[in-house]
Amino acid sequence: MQQDSRSGEAGLRSPSALEAPSPREQGEGVAIIGGGIIGICAAAFLAEAGLDVTLFDRTGICEETSSGNAAAFAFSDVLPLAHKGMIKNLPKWLADPLGPLSIPPTYLPQLLPWLIRFWRAGAPAKYEASLAAQAAMMMLAEAEWMGLLDRSGTRSMLREDGSLELYESEAEFRAGLSGWAARERFGIGFRHVEGEELAALQPGMSPCFVKGTFVPGWKTVADPKLLGKAVWAYAETKGARFEMARIDQVAADQDGATLTLADGTTRHARRLVVAAGAWSHRLARQLGDRIPLETERGYNTTLPKSAFDVKRMLIFSGHGFVVTPLETGLRVGGAVELGGIERQPNYDRSKALLHKAQAFLPGLDPSGGREWMGFRPSLPDSVPVIGKALASPSVVYAFGHGHLGLTQAAATGRLIRELVLGQSPPVDLAPFSPQRF
Template sequence: MTEASVQPHAHDIAIVGAGIVGIAVAAYLAEAGRSVTIFDRTGICEETSSGNAAAFAFSDVLPLAQKGMMRNVPKWLMDPLGPLAIPPTYLPKLLPWLLRFWKAGAPEHYEASLAAQAAMMQLAESEWTELMRRSSTQPMLRDDGSLELYESDAEFTASLPGWRARDRFGIKYRHVEGDELAALQPGLSPRFVRGTFVPGWKTVADPKLLGKAVWAYAEAHGARFVQGLVRHVATGEGGVELHLADGRTERAKTLVVAAGAWSHRLARQFGERIPLETERGYNTTLPASAFDVKRQLIFSAHGFVVTPLSTGLRIGGAVELGGLALPPNYARSRAMLDKAKRFLPGLDASGGRDWMGYRPSLPDSLPVIGRARNASNVFYAFGHGHLGLTQSAATGRLIRDLVLGHSLPMDIAPFSSQRF
């Protein structure tokens, strides 16, 4: 590569990853007057952030390992199309992560994890409120609440410790049954005997459209987009070099790694081994006329949700711990669609569009947010698992404050890359 192909400090701040987290970071830094360039192999909000369940899940404070998941793992793994799947060929590689996940669910870690997640959610709600106001995206917000559903009294009873934990953080909810349950979602199968309504749960009209709208706001403040796959990063004299797959080399004074499920590969190039795994999530988006769903419906025992969007009806979720290389198994999205037809009699399941995305997940369900251990001008913003959309504005605020040297609105020690 010739010296002419390297542009010394061509960028002030480079962000790798144009998913919702990278977009939010770009928006916060750009409106603060910094020159920001975001790099992505495809485009703005074109991959995992485009197909999520569209929830602002601010009340979802329980880490995944502590939500009763361990209790259900053996049963779920017996069903290859159930809420949790691990391809046999991937299991040997996954075992160290599974061991960390199991340890993260231990009682001695409960209080610290719960407090960290609750603090992050509190910041996320306030930051999204203000970011939507500044970016004029409030019309995309839907304030209809959510309805979690139970097929038996035993299933409902098993959920109660989690709701009691939410009580400590002032999260509002009410348990419903009978006529009130039917009124919250008409046409629901009678197999569901109880539910929990969370009025503060919010969704957005379409996550891809929201991401692009927030990017337009960042772009109006000077943020730029460069399409290209960043394969290698390294610190150099006074900055960071980004080597792209097409042979280009770019330089920046400051780097933010927000590349989702691929982020640990870049962090490793700075000497950090972060146990990030990939939860492959599936969904099917039906035409909006498929069923009159009033609010997001959560079928927690089956690991999926149904969300009414402005662009359709999205049915999806579940977890497939299968890494980045295996081809999609769309039988998983079809299995959820089959269940949805039983749960919502009369659902028109025709005309759907299948999708699979890569959720970047850490064993303790907390993201990595902060400065790289070995490079003071490199910052991490990844590993949000199911909560990337929810926590993206909070992450943008935190990264902005770190980059600018401002005081932080919360303690970020629980999110350090060095906790592993």
Template sequence: MAEAAPSEIDIAVIGGGIVGICVAAHLAEAARSVTMIDRTGICEETSSGNAAALAFSDILPLAHKGMLASVPKWLADPLGPLSIPPGYLPKLAPWLYRFWRAGSPKKFEASLAAQASLMKLAESAWMGLMERSGTRPMLHEDGSLELYQGEAEFRASLAGWAARDRFGIDYRHLAWDEIAAYQPGLSDSFSAATFVPGWKTVSDPKEFGKAIWSYAESKGATFVRGDVGLVLPRGENTTVQLRQGRTLMARHVVIAAGAWSHLLARQLGEKIPLETERGYNTTLPSGAFDIKRQLIFSGHGFVITPLATGIRVGGAVELGGITRPPNFQRSKAMLAKAKRFLPGLKTEGGREWMGFRPSLPDSLPVIGRSRGHANIFYAFGHGHLGLTQSAATGSMIRDLVLARDPSIDLSPFSAQRF
């Protein structure tokens, strides 16, 4: 029996998370024919369970001085904000070395400036896309409240806020007697806080992502369920082979497959040092507590977010790759802390979850063309800022596909920087 001829398509977007969704939406708006490919569905994996934040003020690279100083203390606690399974450490060592080097003053300043420029674009790109897609009612503009236990923890945060001053980010430090007005019911262990009025959240990240996809569909985007096993350039086109047996022939390919993206880039001859921040959370029923806005417990590495679908308690980082089984003791540890910090919190009936955040050592994503393949584009590696930066990424990939100049300098986000 003769083998079926490959299906010919214009643009294949590999990955149905929020970054791929925004890429598809922007290209579909430009009247391009877009086919989304994902193994499970639209916004069903990591993008479904994030903390729902549009964190436009979160411009500090993870390798900033304050975090590096805390790493030894955190690693001593297997259920703390940062964990590395001992068996994974040898494989992780080269990435950790790059991460350490990213904290040098010169590299830090370059990453900070690049992140600030991307965040400025991200905010305008999201506001525009929400207006055009009719999803603005899903946006909550309540700000965030970052909480500190003790003077030392507050003082350690000041260098980061000073860095934000240079980019015009608005915030207000609160004394202990002002905190209750922003979030009643907190324990009295918090001596100071910082309110960030420009911080935003969405009503539920999974519902929000699906709503953006519905808009992309209304502009002509289509979906194919499949697990991409091979990306093979062939002249001016690229073969996309699905593990299920189907073959697509695409004129343009966008790799937006999150924590799996570097495996596809490796097929193209590019070694990109992507690691996986495995994030955990528990989503409690909506009546668990009256949360006024996203609460950030920076010293403990987690947040609490009010959603339309419940109260989400999650965060922390486990650098453990994509194959190890989840350790839901980490979810339970955060939930226990949340109960201490909000004594009235009802912790029954929660749903535990783990997702994979694609992370690069300098905290900047990869956005741009593949080396040597002008019609293959990268859009991945956003770490814990995928939702925040996805609309900006989508707009820039659109510009590259249409041979326009992107809105900001893309050289800091090039895959070739490594």
């Protein structure tokens, strides 16, 4: 089996209502650090606005974490992780080293401050604020993605087959009802299914599943890497440029930002967008912002398309993984390993997910797969950082989207554009403030 370890990655104004791009002026350039889907979308929105955009990445466009995600536009996934039963399940999950959540024992002391913040984020008093912030972000995300897909000519990559979340017992189903009630408050459509309707939505499943929840509005894409590269190609038609380089140091003042590359050379920009995924907090610290970002190491195996006829994304929430049919294969992935960015991948975790998928989808052919690991940049409250640096208005942060980077990328691009241009954002940015910690 092949292995591939990659790291990272409301009343709205219509994008078509943008004013005509202004001519590019010398010294008005914007530098973006990070060639994942967040940086790509930020580049597209800024280039559309007529700004001179250069994107920097050490490996290429959409080559790291954004290339291997589960391909979901999860616009209905508004519940922060701390409110999705994770706290309750922690003891059970941690007892299984290959289960939905794993923490290497040697990493636990370093992780403890983040875990305490995560536990506090689950407090009832914080629930409504986090839920409202995510719901507003998701409404914006769906509108902006649909517009960007049309403008970039990538709408054909969109799949609107819905998702099916599966439950092995009545108790597991009932434990999730409060979350579905919260989604219903924000107009998210779904229906609970069982029996013949459940079987029709996904033939060939194990009889262990007694109920499911079908979300018709859930969307996926043909392949996240292909989509990211296609959106970048569109950004290039608007004048965006790419430079392959690792950025070691950043500095900023009122007049702009200076980037120091690994080869010792420097670049200057009037504005800087930090969208470097799991490495972003290291750059933010150089600018005076201490942001408690941690790395969720996610695993998957992409099988040939012929492995099983999966009709739509299947979500096995009790086991922390999903199965997604792609144009390029069948992706089995998920789970969380909180182990930082330095440790080598533990591909036993991807093998464990594949073994479960075989049990849940009898007849699944596990041969010919490619294993992968990527880094999800996650904050304790599951809300990304989108806002200006404390030390300089020249720097804008856009990172910490966790499992929702692809989903929220176009919304983030829109918000970054408004921040750079000094315009009013379409959602309240206070919950996303880099200084909230």
